[in-house]
Amino acid sequence: MVTVKALLEDEGLELRVRVAGRAGALDKPVAWVHSTELPDPSRYVRPRELVLTNGLWADRVSAAEFVASVARAQAAGIVFGLRAECPATPDELIGACEDADVPLLEISAAVPFTEISQAMAARYTEERQGALVGLVRRGEALATAISQGAGASGVLRVLRRDHELPLAVVDRLGRLLASDGAELDAVRLQAVADGLARRPPPLELDLGDAGRAALYLVGAVGEADAALVCLRAMRDLTRPEQDALDQAARFLSLEVAKKQAMQAIEQRFAGELLEMVLSGGARAAEVPGRLRAFGVDAEGPLAVWALAFSGTEGALPGLAEAAGEFFASAGVPAAVAGGSRDVVAVMSWRHDERESARVAERLAAAVAGRFPGRRPVVGLGGVVRGVDGLRESLVRAREACRALRHVRPGPAVRTFAEIGAHRLLLSTQDAETLRTLAGAVLAPLRDHDAGRGGELERTLRAFLDHDGHWSATAEALHVHVNTLRNRLAKVTELTGRDVARTADRVDLFLALQAAAMG
Incomplete structure (x- = not known):
């Protein structure tokens, strides 16, 4: 300059x-x-x-x-x-x-004035030559870093040798792939992911307290798989800095493409594993070898978990990757496969079975942090020894997960045995069937409560929650037992179902559960 x-x-x-x-x-x-x-x-x-x-x-x-x-x-x-x-x-x-x-x-x-012109030309020639030499030298260093498996972190190290810039690489799911000199919390990572989801993605973002950030897109033509983020506004970057960032982003495209290809291969490999487990027969003999390819001990204790989001029917893109990263960081060898409705993990489990729920809670928390606004649920299929019990464990995990998806609010982690037969039965119904069941029984109560400011539905729910104990229910509602009797008599009158009869009480209970799940 x-x-x-x-x-x-x-x-x-x-x-x-x-x-x-x-x-x-x-x-x-x-x-x-x-x-x-x-x-x-x-x-x-x-x-x-x-x-x-x-x-x-x-x-x-x-x-x-x-x-x-x-x-x-x-x-x-x-x-x-x-x-x-x-x-x-x-x-x-x-x-x-x-x-x-x-x-x-x-x-x-x-x-003469020509001396100034000549001095300018000489300086610009020297500067341009230096820039080209630097471009070639940096290109060789970047190629070496990529070929030697240094990854995105290696690319940033090469960049930082010449330019003291705060840098990070963030993918379209908001995952931090590498960082050098830049601090990006969950909110800022999500802001970058939201930016990459736009069409076209912006070349600069406002990251709040971190200020303006320049984005250099990484990925194939028409798609931004990630971004090289520089915590500097574009106007504050010199031309050599901009050229260096642009060059690094091109090399990062190779790294991201390689990583995506590896993930796609692993996902297909893990998906085939689930098909082998479910199909049984001759293909079941291939399961041990496939598990060993993921570092899972086929002869030792095995566990199967199913992960999904509450209130949704399908798995979100990136959910399998997030689960895989969690197991890798936790040191648990696992084969993770993304399905159309959930993500399934088959893993070596050398801990006490009671430890499963605690680790699964950590998994749910980690995924929730990656997907703000979503509520992950995990169904546990139990621990089995050897591959013979995998099919049953897989079915149990998926059924438990499916039931949890329909419970809002509710627990984030449950085993198949903890779900309850009524939840499993209701979880097999679609949302329209659940609404019809709830409406057929509860509509008269809701109409009465809306028109007269009553609390019949709340009273019925409290009565069933307290296992039909009159005094305990009255105490919980802060009413006299006679008031409770009068309200439940009105419930019988409006619904045609008597809480004193087992069959009618089951109908009322299922209607309330369907209302919570529909």
Whole structure:
């Protein structure tokens, strides 16, 4: 970058500052030089050019008018060339530049303007050559980092050798793939993921307290799989920094593509494993070898978990990857496969079976952090020894997970045995069937409560929650037992179902459960 100050340091040019201009003006880059004697050169001078003049315009316009036209063109400043007829810079020109805050230099009469042009050309040639050498050197270093398996972190290390920039690589699911000098919390990671989901993705984002961040897209044509994030606004980055970031983003595309290909292969491999487990027969003999490929001990204790999101019928993209990362960080060898409705993990389990729920709770919390606003649920199929029990464990895990998906609010983790037969039965019904069942029984109660401000549905729910104990229910509702009897009598009148009869009580209970799940 050639600046006015850099030209001043060249003793051969014999330049002298007469007006420094605004603070820092001499440190700003100079685009080129423009020699002119026009009274108004503003139409021809480009921004950041250095205007060279001998003042031959002085008989047509005032110095103030000439300086104003130079300022209008956003020039880098003025260089006044001394000559025999004018051995000193005119005071009028000095005063005009001071008033306009335009830098003013004077050059010795012994030095022609062409010397400045040649100095600029030499400096730009040297600068460009240095940039090209740096580009080639950095490209070799990036290629070496990628080929040696250094990954995204290796790319950032290469970048940081030349440029002290806060950098991170974030994929479209909001996962932090690498970071060097940048702190990105869950909120900022999600902001980057949201940005990458736009069409087209932005090239700059506001990350709140972290300020503006420049995004260099990583991925295939038309798709942004990730972004190289620099916690600097684009306007604050120099051209060499922008070129280096753009170059690094291209190399990161290779790394991300490689990682995605590996994940796709693993997902297909794990999906085939589930098919083998479910199909049984001849393919069951392939299961031990497939498990060993994932580092899972086929002869030891095995566990199967199913993961999904409450209130949804399908698994979200990225859920299998998030689960896989959790098991890897927890040191649990696992084969993780994403299905159409859930994600299934088959893993080695060398802990006490009671530890399963605690680890599954941690899994649910980790996934919830990755997918804000979603409520993950985990169905546990139990621990079995050897591959013979895998099919039953897989079915139990998926059924438990399916039941949990329909319970809002409710537990995040349950085994098949803990779900309860009524939840398993209701979970096999679609949402419309659940609404029909609930409405057929509860609609009269809800209409009564809405019209008269009553609490019949709440009273019925409390009565069943307290296993039909009158005194305990009345105490929980803060009413007299006679009031409770009157309310439940009204429930019988409106629904045709008597809480004293087992069959009717089951109908009422299932209707309330269906209402919670529908």
